[in-house]
Amino acid sequence: MLQVVVSRSFADFTPQATFDIKKCDLHRLEEGPPVKAELTREQGLQYYRTMQTVRRMELKADQLYKQKIIRGFCHLYDGQEACAAGIEAAINPSDHLITAYRAHGYTYTRGVSVKEILAELTGRRGGVAKGKGGSMHMYAPHFYGGNGIVGAQVPLGAGIALACQYQGNNQVCVTLYGDGAANQGQLFESYNMAALWKLPCIFICENNKYGMGTSVERAAASTDYYKRGDFIPGLRVDGMDVLCVREATQFAADHCRAGKGPIIMELQTYRYHGHSMSDPGVSYRTREEIQEVRSKSDPISMLKERMLSHNMASVEEFKEIDIEIRKQVEEATQFATSDPEPPLEELCNHIFSKNPPLEVRGTSPWSKLKSVS
Amino acid sequence: MAASLRCFLRSGKNTVSALQRRDFHRSAPAAVQMTVRDALNQAMDEELERDERVFLLGEEVAQYDGAYKVSRGLWKKYGDKRIIDTPISEINVLLQAGLRPICEFMTFNFSMQAIDQIINSAAKTYYMSAGLQSVPIVFRGPNGASAGVAAQHSQCFAAWYGHCPGLKVVSPWNSEDAKGLLKSAIRDENPVVVLENELLYGVPFEMSEEAQSKDFTIPIGKAKIERQGNSITLVAHSRYVGHCLDAAAVLAKEGIECEVINLRTIRPMDVETIETSVMKTNHLVTVEGGWPQFGIGAEICARIMEGPAFNYLDSPVTRVTGVDIPMPYAKILEDHSLPQVKDIIFSVKKTLNI
Numbered sequence: 001m002l003q004v005v006v007s008r009s010f011a012d013f014t015p016q017a018t019f020d021i022k023k024c025d026l027h028r029l030e031e032g033p034p035v036k037a038e039l040t041r042e043q044g045l046q047y048y049r050t051m052q053t054v055r056r057m058e059l060k061a062d063q064l065y066k067q068k069i070i071r072g073f074c075h076l077y078d079g080q081e082a083c084a085a086g087i088e089a090a091i092n093p094s095d096h097l098i099t100a101y102r103a104h105g106y107t108y109t110r111g112v113s114v115k116e117i118l119a120e121l122t123g124r125r126g127g128v129a130k131g132k133g134g135s136m137h138m139y140a141p142h143f144y145g146g147n148g149i150v151g152a153q154v155p156l157g158a159g160i161a162l163a164c165q166y167q168g169n170n171q172v173c174v175t176l177y178g179d180g181a182a183n184q185g186q187l188f189e190s191y192n193m194a195a196l197w198k199l200p201c202i203f204i205c206e207n208n209k210y211g212m213g214t215s216v217e218r219a220a221a222s223t224d225y226y227k228r229g230d231f232i233p234g235l236r237v238d239g240m241d242v243l244c245v246r247e248a249t250q251f252a253a254d255h256c257r258a259g260k261g262p263i264i265m266e267l268q269t270y271r272y273h274g275h276s277m278s279d280p281g282v283s284y285r286t287r288e289e290i291q292e293v294r295s296k297s298d299p300i301s302m303l304k305e306r307m308l309s310h311n312m313a314s315v316e317e318f319k320e321i322d323i324e325i326r327k328q329v330e331e332a333t334q335f336a337t338s339d340p341e342p343p344l345e346e347l348c349n350h351i352f353s354k355n356p357p358l359e360v361r362g363t364s365p366w367s368k369l370k371s372v373s
Numbered sequence: 374m375a376a377s378l379r380c381f382l383r384s385g386k387n388t389v390s391a392l393q394r395r396d397f398h399r400s401a402p403a404a405v406q407m408t409v410r411d412a413l414n415q416a417m418d419e420e421l422e423r424d425e426r427v428f429l430l431g432e433e434v435a436q437y438d439g440a441y442k443v444s445r446g447l448w449k450k451y452g453d454k455r456i457i458d459t460p461i462s463e464i465n466v467l468l469q470a471g472l473r474p475i476c477e478f479m480t481f482n483f484s485m486q487a488i489d490q491i492i493n494s495a496a497k498t499y500y501m502s503a504g505l506q507s508v509p510i511v512f513r514g515p516n517g518a519s520a521g522v523a524a525q526h527s528q529c530f531a532a533w534y535g536h537c538p539g540l541k542v543v544s545p546w547n548s549e550d551a552k553g554l555l556k557s558a559i560r561d562e563n564p565v566v567v568l569e570n571e572l573l574y575g576v577p578f579e580m581s582e583e584a585q586s587k588d589f590t591i592p593i594g595k596a597k598i599e600r601q602g603n604s605i606t607l608v609a610h611s612r613y614v615g616h617c618l619d620a621a622a623v624l625a626k627e628g629i630e631c632e633v634i635n636l637r638t639i640r641p642m643d644v645e646t647i648e649t650s651v652m653k654t655n656h657l658v659t660v661e662g663g664w665p666q667f668g669i670g671a672e673i674c675a676r677i678m679e680g681p682a683f684n685y686l687d688s689p690v691t692r693v694t695g696v697d698i699p700m701p702y703a704k705i706l707e708d709h710s711l712p713q714v715k716d717i718i719f720s721v722k723k724t725l726n727i
Contacts, residue, residue: 072521072702123521123703134523134702148525149483150461183460184486211461213437219460283437341705348698361665361697363716366723369696 016040017310021244027227027234027264033251037243044307047089047242049321051081051300054105056329057114058273061104061121065277069337070121073148074135077105079272082299083206084109086245087174091253096164098144098157099176101136102206102271106176110143114329118336126339130346151177151184154203158190161201161262172200172256174249180211182225191229191262198261202252203229205266206239212275213284226266239267240297270297349373404581410574412548413443413513416555417475419587421451424473427559430457431477431514440479441515441574463487475559478514481530481568488533495564496539511558516544516568517611517662518700518711527700529663531610534566535639535672541593542639544568546614547578550637553591561593568639570611596643598650602630605656605721608647608673610636613660613712620717629721639669647673648682655687656724662711665694691724693717 017039024032058078064070077084084105087097099106107117112128120127120138128138136148144160147153157175164171177187182205194201205225209216216223226234233255237248245267252263270293274281281290307313348360348371360369407415420427433440435448435458448456463478463486478484484491495508517529534542541563545551551569558565583589599614600621607617614635621631632650636642651657657677659670670692677683677690696710 071704072519072523073526120702123705125703127703129702131703132701132706134521136525137523137702148523149486152486180461183462185462185464186486212440213433214458214460218436218458342701342703344705344709347696347701347706347709351698361694363696363712364693364720364723365691366719367696367716371698 012311013041013313014311017312019243019306021241021247022238024244024248025226025236027224027236028231029233029235032235033247037247039243039306039312041307041312043089044303044312045317045321047085048300048303048307048318049325050085050088050109051242051303052322053114053325053328054078054081054084054108055300056325057108057117057332058104060118060329060333062273062277064118064122064333064336070135071123072134073101074121074277075102075275076273076277077102077271079293079299080206080208080239080269081105082242082245082303083204083239083267083269085299086242087204087249089242089246090249091172091174094142094169095171095253096142096144096160096173097176098147098153098160098173100147100150100153100178100181102178103136103138103146106143107138107140107146110140112138112140112143113332115332115335118329118332119339122336122339123341124336124339125342125346126335131342132346132350151181151186153177154181154184154187155190157203158194158199158201158262161194161199162197164200165197170257172202172253174202174204176204176206178211179205179207179209179216179223179225180214180219182207182228183220187228191232191264194262195229195232198259200256200259201262202249202256203232203262203264205264206269207266208269208271210271210275210284212279215284224266226264229262229264232262232264234264234266236266236268239269240293240299240302242299242303345370404579405585406577407548407580408575408577409545409548409551409569410441410443412552412578412580413555413569414445414447416552416559417444417447418450420556420559421447421455423587424559426471426473427475428455428457428472429475429477430459432459432461432479434458434477439477441571443569443574444477464490473509473511473559475511475513478512480519480526480571481514481516482526482528484512484514484530491534491540491564491566492537496537498539499563500539507562508564509562510564511555511567512564513555513558513567513569515571515574517570518695518707519571521702521704521707522700523702524699529568529661529695530566531568531639531661531663532668532672534568535642535669536667537640539564540640541565542568543593543637544610544639545637546573546611546635548580549578549584550591550635552580552584553589554593554637557590557593560590565593568611573612591637594638594641594643596637596646597635598632598646599635600631600633602632603654604629604631605658605725606632606634606647606650606654607658607660607717607721608634608636609660610639610669611662613662616712616714616717617660619714620721623714623718624721629725629727631721636669642672642676644673644676644680648677648680651677651682652685655685657686657690658693658717658720658724659690660693660712660717662695664697665692666697668692668694670694688724688726691720693720
């Protein structure tokens with residue numbers, strides 16, 4: 001769909017380059033991911049497009065929330081795009097992924113369109129969960145949400161990994177959680193079982209330095225989240241560099257697929273927004289800090305600069321992509337704000353799976369509603 | 374004359390001005406408007422001041438001033454020792470020997486992470502130890518539906534906690550309820566679950582002069598009749614008390630006078646107040662936000678049926694409840710998942726066979 005109008009032909013661009021990436025800190029590992037990453041032009045443009053789409057989608061969600069078109073909870077992902085993009089670049093669509101409530105980015109990378117995501121946020125029938133789930137409850141094949149209770153998704157992820165092992169399908173499960181969730185007991189139960197049974201589970205802690213309003217130092221006795229799995233090997237990764245994330249995830253996936261059991265990755269990342277749209281995000285951190293990350297470590301800027309400096313793409317090309325993404329997000333917004341709400345007949349559906357239709361009590365004994373699977 | 378005398382006696386202080394006010398006495402003593410949030414804040418502030426052993430712990434309660442700002446200003450006033458920010462570890466319910474913790478759950482949905490401790494460690498311990506070990510702990514936080522927070526953040530736990538012997542469970546509606554019940558809960562020697570409501574936090578209510586006092590408490594286990602009436606009894610807790618009063622105002626225009634009972638306490642439930650009312654009105658409608666099966670209304674029905682009021686019923690009790698589904702996100706669906714004032718009006722008329 002992209003019509004790249006550039007003054008130079010593609011032959012002028014470097015098709016592939018190798019970049020130095022930060023070495024990962026290792027825990028119980030003899031060697032880690034490579035310190036050099038190869039990037040083709042196509043890959044670079046694709047990662048750029050993915051991250052920029054997530055960025056613009058999240059900023060649009062911010063706007064819609066302030067207009068009260070999105071309601072309830074809304075936890076935005078801007079700043080952390082390299083994590084979602086890098087992970088997806090290293091796994092297969094047939095692999096599995098589960099995360100917590102800061103899930104819009106992963107919903108996109110796992111294959112749901114911006115249109116369906118925004119329409120879910122605005123609570124319309126065209127939303128990926130038909131408007132019934134909202135921000136924290138979006139699902140897709142091999143993507144298990146979107147979970148509202150902090151940490152609860154981690155045992156679920158270990159369970160999915162168990163299913164992969166059981167079925168012998170060589171798939172892995174990427175199980176994400178944040179620095180706040182890292183202190184939940186249920187994680188340690190999952191670590192134990194995953195290690196005991198050598199489950200193909202990649203536990204990934206997205207450490208964005210704050211669990212809502214509580215900085216990591218105030219919440220954790222040890223902030224070395226990649227070591228918290230104790231007997232499970234771990235990697236600490238620069239989560240603002242999409243190539244670093246990709247290489248680390250590739251390494252982790254190889255580790256799991258080789259039958260070596262689970263592995264933990266800590267992605268050091270940052271969120272520009274507060275915890276959610278009801279948190280301005282400046283009572284527990286300074287605006288200077290946010291600004292510094294934006295100017296020095298923005299994942300999208302970093303990738304763009306790398307590609308430009310190695311002559312892998314042109315400034316115009318990136319502009320074209322930006323324009324196209326803006327258009328795509330605008331169209332999705334149009335849909336999300338004009339699509340009708342779900343019909344009332346939907347209210348009671350989807351209680352049970354593969355069940356004959358049943359009667360559901362409404363607000364009074366005379367209100368008998370219908371539920372189909 | 375009698376009113377001003379009551380005013381004089383109740384206030385204690387300002388006796389001279391009370392007597393002087395006698396000629397101008399038209400309304401109740403100086404009441405102020407206070408939001409539920411501020412009432413809860415005041416309750417905790419007063420109890421923290423009164424008893425050194427009381428302290429507050431929970432996620433974001435200290436430096437963030439509380440996720441819903443209920444504990445605003447308390448950390449500044451009392452410091453790290455008395456107001457403690459915890460990591461996200463709900464299950465760390467501390468049996469702090471000799472202390473009196475207030476544990477805030479950011480919402481009661483997260484209390485499920487700790488529910489084993491609440492039931493097995495808090496509720497049952499005094500019994501299991503035959504009186505050796507008491508558990509003077511308060512669990513508080515928002516309960517039930519909010520607005521647009523979807524399935525995992527909208528559940529009502531009144532029936533869940535109300536089921537368990539060893540626990541006391543209260544559910545305040547207005548600011549006076551909030552302050553009085555929370556203070557009683559903190560002073561109680563037993564584990565008390567305080568089910569607040571996020572949508573009510575910002576709502577201002579009148580606080581009588583009595584309620585403004587530092588020793589104002591509301592007894593746990595006593596319901597309050599918010600509105601007198603003869604046609605039918607409405608029983609509700611928390612937000613739905615307001616809905617019932619709204620419905621009553623509409624029905625009054627048609628000559629139907631509802632008696633509205635604010636349960637205030639879920640466990641131990643004040644069945645006597647309900648029975649007395651039913652024996653007067655002969656009709657009963659219960660209203661709750663929670664799911665119907667095994668809920669508050671179901672319990673009220675059972676208790677009425679087992680007691681003297683049964684013979685006074687002219688029609689079966691009607692339960693108005695949330696719809697029996699997980700909470701959907703889309704506004705139109707969410708609005709239809711919970712009792713509306715019109716649902717209460719409809720149910721009243723059906724019950725009265727009008």
